[in-house]
Amino acid sequence: MLKVLILLGLVLAGAAHANPSGTLRVIDADTVDVGGLRVRLFGLDAPEIGQPCVLGGQTIDCGRWAGDLVRARFGGQDARCTTRDVDRYGRQVATCDVGGVDMGQVIVAEGWAVAYRRYSMIYDLDEKAAVLAARGLWAMTMDAPESFRAARNAAPAAPDLACNIKGNISGNGRIYHRPGNRDYDRTVIDEGRGERWFCSEADARAAGWRAARN
Known part of the structure; x- marks a missing residue:
């Protein structure tokens, strides 16, 4: 009986820290489904759906805007992800390779999300380049996604x-x-x-x- 419980624990631990691979479905700019597993992209933080940003005097839903751009760039492609953690919602926190590129790095470099420095500096330089070029979110007036969530909640x-x-x-x-x-x-x-x-x-x-x- 003890051996059965140990084996079950090892199976569950492996499932909890799986390395997802398969067709990628974009939920929003920092959350995707890969091979039937929900993945929170590591090292970046995207605006929330419904989060307002101002671009050229017009207010837009920058969470939906960013998600649409990530979907157009990566949706439906094959991804291979490397899990680093599992968050409190049961999502794999992972970096994902799509077509030979780091998906998270592209998202931050294009200004579709911000570097999540509280957890990692992996995309720090990519964000700085996006800021200097005023790409994506950096051409807008916005609150940091984390600040927006805190105020909303x-x-x-x-x-x-x-x-x-x-x-x-x-x-x-x-x-x-x-x-x-x-x-x-x-x-x-x-x-x-x-x-x-x-x-x-x-x-x-x-x-x-x-x-x-x-």
């Missing part, structure tokens, strides 16, 4: 500062989060779904919520 403050306990409903049930809990800041209360604010833990427990573990 920022949870609103409690309507009453004395009632700042968040009663969240998820697949794990009814859970309340106190200030200082790990997930407090990213938990957003949707009162239309029955979620609510509480003034005390006693109130939350009496209403059927349980405390978050972290």
Whole structure:
């Protein structure tokens, strides 16, 4: 039995860190499907779908714009990817070779995404060249994708500062989060779904919520 569990663990570990290969389908400018696996391209960060940028006085959806350009350049081609990590969403974080070129390097060099220096400097010089040439995003006015996501995902403050306990409903049930809990800041209360604010833990427990573990 122990041998079976060990073998199963090795199989699962191998699947989690697979090197995807096959026909490439573009989801957006930094996310693709390769051989049935979802891949987050390593070392770069693309604008989000719905993220506004200003080009020549006109506002465009630069996430969709960038995704369309990556799709036109790489979509439907064969890719061989090298996985470096697996992210919290279960995606392979990988560099991908398409037709003998590093896909991520092309994307950053063309200005369709930014170098994600928080994780790697691999495309630092490619971005600097794109900036100097005012290519792609660097011809526009935009927020860094990471800054845009942070502003979009920022949870609103409690309507009453004395009632700042968040009663969240998820697949794990009814859970309340106190200030200082790990997930407090990213938990957003949707009162239309029955979620609510509480003034005390006693109130939350009496209403059927349980405390978050972290």
